[in-house]
Amino acid sequence: MPTRKQLTTFTDDDPPAGADPWVPGQHPEPPPEVVAYDPAWPAVYADLEARIRAVLGARVLEIHHVGSTSVPGLAAKPVIDIDLIVADPDAEDAYIPPLVAAGFVHRIREPWWWGHRMLRLDDPLVHLHVFDFTSPEAVRHRLFRDWLRQHPDDRDRYAAAKNEASAASAALGEHAMEYNARKQDVVREIYARLFAATGLTD
Template sequence: MPTAEEITRHDDGVPPDGLSPWVGDYRPRTGIEVVDPDPAWPERFAELRARVESALGDRALAVEHVGSTSVPGLPAKPIIDIDLIVADPADEPSYVTALEETGFRLVVREPWWQEHRCFTHDDPKCNLHVFPPDAAEPVRHRIFRDWLLGHPDDLALYRDAKRSAAAASNASGEHVMEYNARKQAVIREIYDRAFRAAGLLT
């Protein structure tokens, strides 16, 4: 279990000099699409979770729906975000091929940032984030999701930030990482409120 300090630390995960997180020819895409909430998103997650669990069996220690599509009423990019916990993400032979055989593609490798790996999936569209059991980021994701579920004012604040960031990024021809950066201040403001309410931050 990560410490309170690890959970509340805002870490950008900047790669060390000379290293890139991208696998092969994959690069972040431009054209940010933020759509109205879709009641089918939980069903898409259930389908993807079944694929992951079928591929990995008990190697999938947890499979959790996170991100904006996990929050009813919140606009989002129509891409399901999932956190997958495995015993050791650095042991790629134990899970990469099995996931690739069911339609996932490894696109990000960040051993310097909580051993994070990310896969994409085209149908349904998905970002599958892989972390070890002691990583802080999946805990942060759950705290953020659950806070928005219970705090409509912050849900509205984040909704407006997402739409504004998407419009600005599209107007400037920016990719998804730059879109994320435009939302960052609002995200961290909401995180800090949630952390204080949980007694993790004073």
């Protein structure tokens, strides 16, 4: 479990000098357009969780629906974000081949950032993020999700930031990482309120 300091400190996930987070043959793509919340998304996630558990079995320490599609009423890119917690993300042979056999594509490898790997499924569109159980990022994802579920003002503030970032990135032909950077200030403002309200910061 991460410490309070780790939870409330955002570390730089840029690759070290000479490192490339993209698996060979993979590259950034423009993000999908932000759309209205779809009440079918929780059921889509439930089916995906069952499929992942079926191929990985006990390797799944935890699995969670995170990201905007996990927040009722929140506009979102139509991508189901899933956090998968495994014992050792560096032991790729334990979980990546079964997921690839199930249709996922391994796209990102970031061992310097809490062991993060990302796999993508195209139908339905899924980003499967893999972390170990010490990752503060995975815990933050769940805290952010639960906060937005309970605070509609911040949910709507975040939706506005997402729509603005999506429009700007689409106009400039930017990729998903640039889209994320455009909404980062609003995300950090919401986190600051969350951390203070929960007692994680003074």
